Amino acid sequence: MARVSQAHLDARRRQILDGATRCFTRNGFHATSMQDVLKEADLSAGAVYRYFRSKEELIAAIAEETFTSIRGAFETAAQQSPLPTPDLLLAEVLGTILETRAGDPAAGPRDFPRLMLQVWTETLRNEELAALLRRGYEEISGLWVGLVAAYREAGMLPADVPAEHVARTLIASAQGYVAQQALFGGVDPGMLRDGLRGLMSMGGAEPTTPR
Template sequence: MATRISKTPQSPTQKADKKRIEVLKAAGKCFRKTGFHQTSMQQICAETGLGPGAVYRYFTGKEAIIEAMVEEERRQARAMLLQMRDAASIQQALSTATRLFAERYRAGSDASLMTEVYAEGMRSKRVGTVLRKIEAEWIMGLSNLLRIAQARGQIDASLDAAQTALFLTGMWDGMVIRQHFHAHDDPQALPIFFETMIARLLAKDNKVAGKPLTTPPLENSLFAEELKKRAESEDLRQLSLI
């Protein structure tokens, strides 16, 4: 019996997956250019070159597209955690991760899309649910890496691993935002400083305990009271942003 294998044929599922990814890419391009809310489904259809019917076959709307992007992000985060686990030390893994986050979001459009998705996740229940799921998985994975490093004596064992993972992740978010609002002669300076700060935080010989012994109340000083009053003032809250 003769066989003809001139080209591996694509199954209908593979073809559909490919088209789905094309739509996601086109949407990402539009979102980066004009922002999530100012992009219409029509613009995404135009960018893909597919008819609206084809686009709507895969996604019911922009929220569904954002959801799929976050799901894709989850796969990547999982792969990154596996790579970090195989690094020579946790210090090296975190240092590399810091620079990669800085590089990945150096373009304003990428960082802007990231912050827009966070904003959307705080407002939209649907996007929020997906984001919280991926975040929980990421924090659990990073906490486990930190626990292994603690067991190996690489970092301070007194640190709460889950809280430290949250702190590191928050710090990376902040770094990505900061690098867009401050001029730097050397774009490497900020991530390198963040790396140094991580090393200080995790150092075993740090004399400041990793865990607060109690939950102290907000200081009762005149200063704290004044600031608290300001923060509680409805007038200020309504006007202020940052």
């Protein structure tokens, strides 16, 4: 029997994950069955179960892949020199992630945000996913704390606010963008960039006197 190449195995796994992602995005985790995934991926049960023994394993794999892509996009953006300001960095990270998900021809602009919202909800009942989310959050938070130190060293940020507080606020901004895009649509990373830039400039603006 001919030996199957690693490239073929990787492509088949990608095919399964893309099909499952489309199903989960369209119908949600709990309304999607493994039969739905088989049909969407156009594969036999044996082909799919060789890689994933259950729907829960599929959900965990997609969640881990999503967190990994977020962390990778963030690390790449944070390695730039000169270091971009938070508004530019966050918009770049979100734009990179959305472009990556758009690699699937069947993906829409709200697919990734909807998937993330489902993952966050699933962590409330799935301890394995919750632990994965906590690790991802700690990694991203640690990166932001390091960036805050770099901003302070460059004279771009005062030292009177704890770095963790700044990190949490910026992560919350990204999470809020994802939630708005998932629920309402019509939001692009440029809006987050412009909004943050406006808020960042408030300290230098002259207050107006109410009439």
